[in-house]
Amino acid sequence: MASARISNETSVHAAEALTPEQVRMYAAGFWIFMVSEAIIFITLFGVRFLLAGTTVLPTNRIIPIATTVLLLASGYTSSVSSRAAAQGENVRLRQYVRLTSLLAFLSLISVAIGWATAGLDPAKQYGGIFYTIIGYHAFHELVGLFLFVSLLIRTRRIAYTPQNHLAVQGTVWFWEFLIVVWILAYIILYFI
Amino acid sequence: MATEMGAQHTGEKEESAPQHRPSLPPVLRGMVWGGIAFALLNFFVIAIQRPEYGALVSEVSVSVGMGGALIGWLLGIGGYETWLLPWFGRPAAWREPEGWQRYFSFSTDHKVIGIQYLITATGTFLVAGMVAMAMRYNLMTPSLNLFPTSVAYESAVSIHGTLMLFAVSVVAIVGGFGNYFVPLMIGAKDMVFPRLNGISYWLIPFGVLTILLSPLLGGFVTGWTGYEPLAARSPSGQIFYYIGVFTLGLSSLLTAVNVIATTVFLRAPGVTWGRLPMFVWAMLVTSLLNLYWVPSIGTTFILGLLDRLVPTDFFGQGGLPLAWQSLFWLFGHPEVYIIMLPAWGIWLEVLPVFARKTLFAQRWALIGFIVIMLMSNLVWAHHMFTDMGNAEMIPFMLFTELISIPTGFMYLVALGTMWRSRIRLTTPMILVLMSLFNFLIGGLSGVFLADGPVNLAVHDSYFVVAHFHYTIIGGMVFAWLAGMYYWLPKITGHAINEVWGKINAVAIFIGFNATFGQMFLAGMHGMNRRIALYPAYLAHQNLWISISAFVLGAAFASTMVNFGIAWVRGRQVGANPWDAKTLEWKTASPPPKENFEEIPVVTEGFYGYGNAGAEPEIFVPRVAVAADPPAPPTGVSG
Numbered sequence: 001m002a003s004a005r006i007s008n009e010t011s012v013h014a015a016e017a018l019t020p021e022q023v024r025m026y027a028a029g030f031w032i033f034m035v036s037e038a039i040i041f042i043t044l045f046g047v048r049f050l051l052a053g054t055t056v057l058p059t060n061r062i063i064p065i066a067t068t069v070l071l072l073a074s075g076y077t078s079s080v081s082s083r084a085a086a087q088g089e090n091v092r093l094r095q096y097v098r099l100t101s102l103l104a105f106l107s108l109i110s111v112a113i114g115w116a117t118a119g120l121d122p123a124k125q126y127g128g129i130f131y132t133i134i135g136y137h138a139f140h141e142l143v144g145l146f147l148f149v150s151l152l153i154r155t156r157r158i159a160y161t162p163q164n165h166l167a168v169q170g171t172v173w174f175w176e177f178l179i180v181v182w183i184l185a186y187i188i189l190y191f192i
Numbered sequence: 193m194a195t196e197m198g199a200q201h202t203g204e205k206e207e208s209a210p211q212h213r214p215s216l217p218p219v220l221r222g223m224v225w226g227g228i229a230f231a232l233l234n235f236f237v238i239a240i241q242r243p244e245y246g247a248l249v250s251e252v253s254v255s256v257g258m259g260g261a262l263i264g265w266l267l268g269i270g271g272y273e274t275w276l277l278p279w280f281g282r283p284a285a286w287r288e289p290e291g292w293q294r295y296f297s298f299s300t301d302h303k304v305i306g307i308q309y310l311i312t313a314t315g316t317f318l319v320a321g322m323v324a325m326a327m328r329y330n331l332m333t334p335s336l337n338l339f340p341t342s343v344a345y346e347s348a349v350s351i352h353g354t355l356m357l358f359a360v361s362v363v364a365i366v367g368g369f370g371n372y373f374v375p376l377m378i379g380a381k382d383m384v385f386p387r388l389n390g391i392s393y394w395l396i397p398f399g400v401l402t403i404l405l406s407p408l409l410g411g412f413v414t415g416w417t418g419y420e421p422l423a424a425r426s427p428s429g430q431i432f433y434y435i436g437v438f439t440l441g442l443s444s445l446l447t448a449v450n451v452i453a454t455t456v457f458l459r460a461p462g463v464t465w466g467r468l469p470m471f472v473w474a475m476l477v478t479s480l481l482n483l484y485w486v487p488s489i490g491t492t493f494i495l496g497l498l499d500r501l502v503p504t505d506f507f508g509q510g511g512l513p514l515a516w517q518s519l520f521w522l523f524g525h526p527e528v529y530i531i532m533l534p535a536w537g538i539w540l541e542v543l544p545v546f547a548r549k550t551l552f553a554q555r556w557a558l559i560g561f562i563v564i565m566l567m568s569n570l571v572w573a574h575h576m577f578t579d580m581g582n583a584e585m586i587p588f589m590l591f592t593e594l595i596s597i598p599t600g601f602m603y604l605v606a607l608g609t610m611w612r613s614r615i616r617l618t619t620p621m622i623l624v625l626m627s628l629f630n631f632l633i634g635g636l637s638g639v640f641l642a643d644g645p646v647n648l649a650v651h652d653s654y655f656v657v658a659h660f661h662y663t664i665i666g667g668m669v670f671a672w673l674a675g676m677y678y679w680l681p682k683i684t685g686h687a688i689n690e691v692w693g694k695i696n697a698v699a700i701f702i703g704f705n706a707t708f709g710q711m712f713l714a715g716m717h718g719m720n721r722r723i724a725l726y727p728a729y730l731a732h733q734n735l736w737i738s739i740s741a742f743v744l745g746a747a748f749a750s751t752m753v754n755f756g757i758a759w760v761r762g763r764q765v766g767a768n769p770w771d772a773k774t775l776e777w778k779t780a781s782p783p784p785k786e787n788f789e790e791i792p793v794v795t796e797g798f799y800g801y802g803n804a805g806a807e808p809e810i811f812v813p814r815v816a817v818a819a820d821p822p823a824p825p826t827g828v829s830g
């Protein structure tokens with residue numbers, strides 16, 4: 001059990017104490033960085049319309065639905081984990097981070113299947129941008145998954161406090177950003 | 193497993209952590225780890241691909257390998273202890289070496305990082321400069337003179353341009369002076385994200401080496417612009433162009449995040465937005481441009497790489513070659529302002545100090561910065577006039593010519609500051625004056641180029657080469673040198689020999705103008721850019737350009753020697769040798785760790801010199817600040 005593990009751990013320490021001013025500063029820095037992440041996808045979406053217009057070719061349409069559902073579910077669990085951290089409930093935090101990692105992993109699997117069964121030609125415009133956008137997104141998801149897993153490992157040693165759970169917030173924000181991007185990509189690639 | 197973790201986790205690198213002393217020096221360990229990662233991934237991909245003829249590398253395997261090499265290198269240099277371990281909840285077990293060794297390892301000290309950037313940019317400048325010397329040697333005669341093939345010459349041009357643009361001109365001032373002086377000038381102890389800063393520096397050597405290694409795969413012939421469909425036919429070295437520039441861009445991006453956050457959050461009490469030093473403003477605006485254009489070009493470069501590897505067909509036969517050009521220049525034109533804005537920042541710092549007069553119309557310089565930042569997004573297609581109909585040219589012609597108006601503000605501010613002042617002609621001041629002169633020629637030639645009919649005649653000729661060298665060397669490099677003369681005493685605590693400084697400055701000025709002034713003429717006589725062979729009637733002119741270029745090269749080398757001598761055994765200087773007012777001069781030379789004995793409190797603007805009194809504040813300051821007594825006019829004679 002997660003709770004047992006945590007209480008046995010003699011070396012759990014509260015996360016570094018931050019002033020509210022510092023919290024604001026680091027959070028703002030994070031969002032400044034996220035502007036650049038957004039630009040990446042804006043560029044890719046722009047290239048999609050530039051090169052392939054609004055063409056949509058028939059591909060596997062079942063799998064992306066599964067991906068979307070999994071991602072939305074993981075978005076919910078991740079936001080629960082963030083709230084748990086905000087209340088200093090590290091046990092619940094661990095549970096939900098674990099759940100989120102699992103959902104994230106499953107969504108990546110579904111992306112991989114969708115990728116493998118899309119049956120498009122990457123040397124054509126729509127196919128090329130299709131694989132590129134999904135691939136870029138999958139790479140970011142992989143990073144997100146890494147962040148969640150490392151967060152899980154970190155919570156064995158660090159107890160997040162209501163004052164400082166920025167590491168959790170940052171990870172969750174990143175993930176939720178990716179979910180929004182996925183929904184946009186889903187619409188842009190499959191419907192427009 | 194976690195039993196040894198008795199020490200508390202404070203996120204600080206001092207004391208508590210068990211100190212892993214890496215068994216190898218960090219740079220060496222980075223190379224070893226990077227090399228191993230490269231080899232493993234490369235051969236893994238080769239094992240899957242099984243290329244014909246038993247080749248040991250393919251473009252795919254090298255690209256994947258380079259990705260691994262980058263991660264191995266960053267971990268080896270110190271990322272393992274400072275990023276990976278803390279990421280998994282262990283304390284950051286990194287003890288920064290002392291003395292000279294800290295410049296060769298991961299550091300979180302913005303001053304160490306600033307020096308790392310400066311030295312790397314200088315080294316890259318010298319290497320890419322040597323390449324330019326080789327190019328000029330080749331061009332002394334109309335036939336191949338040094339390089340065995342045209343492709344070899346074109347690769348040299350490409351390496352020269354790519355390094356100078358992406359690893360020198362956008363790195364030297366931004367990474368070097370920006371890291372070193374932004375925290376000092378706003379009265380902060382360090383950047384907001386010191387660890388990010390440390391990792392961001394170590395991307396630069398990797399990017400530079402990647403580009404330098406491109407000849408191993410045959411070089412690349414596209415120049416710094418990577419135009420398609422030429423890139424598709426370029427030798428395999430092209431992938432090093434994509435990967436190298438991508439890495440360098442990543443570094444710019446991380447620096448931008450840091451600079452923006454630092455400027456917003458770490459200003460000392462009283463450093464209001466209205467009082468922010470102009471160099472910091474310039475860095476902030478530059479960082480905004482970096483923040484939104486670098487990710488865009490990085491993505492474009494990945495698309496270009498995929499075109500070679502998968503292959504997709506974004507920019508080839510079935511795609512749109514012109515999409516590459518638009519995407520490139522959408523970033524590329526803002527890039528030239530990313531180069532020039534920090535240089536203007538240096539102008540505006542140096543001018544009032546040596547004119548001993550209050551910076552004139554400071555707010556107009558700031559308005560100029562911001563208008564330029566916005567307008568630079570609207571002019572990209574002036575690089576593509578040969579690809580469009582006449583009517584399409586007009587908006588881009590208009591915007592490009594309009595952008596010279598806010599650019600002109602810099603001149604008005606500079607002239608107003610110098611107007612009826614008694615200028616102290618020190619080396620930094622002389623270099624700024626030279627930069628003003630050169631950039632005037634560079635900027636005005638840009639207005640000519642922006643004119644459709646003229647552009648169609650001189651596009652892709654040496655006229656363009658002269659234009660951008662006047663702006664980049666004449667404007668930015670001269671300002672960079674001015675910054676070196678101005679700030680090196682602060683960085684090293686040693687004065688630079690003024691006599692040699694002036695001799696070198698004049699030599700560079702003459703060598704520079706002789707070289708690139710002639711290029712305007714050569715361009716109009718029909719000399720095409722990026723070619724190894726040219727018609728015989730241009731031989732005489734090219735010979736003289738080459739001779740001038742060698743003079744210029746020697747003058748640069750001599751300047752570097754002067755810097756080196758000053759660094760090692762220049763006369764000791766005090767905290768404020770130039771009698772300047774910005775905060776970096778309020779602390780010792782070199783500044784102590786964490787910069788200030790105590791965080792300064794600022795009560796007046798930084799540019800109030802002479803008897804004129806301070807310029808009015810740009811914005812109405814906050815109430816708390818307004819309560820401070822008004823600044824008495826300082827009595828410095830001027």
Ligand code: HEM
Binds near residue numbers: 417634656660
């Ligand atoms: C801020 C300083 C500037 C820098 C660093 C700069 C740099 C450059 C560079 C590097 C190129 C060549 C690109 C290539 O490789 O093809 C270029 C071309 C050009 N620049 Fe500038 N430039 C500056 C200012 C200006 C200004 C003020 C104008 C006009 C008002 C201007 C107009 C042009 C035009 C029209 C071209 C295209 C020429 C052609 O390829 O036919 N530039 N500039």
Ligand SMILES: [Cu+2]
Binds near residue numbers: 525
């Ligand atoms: Cu331009």
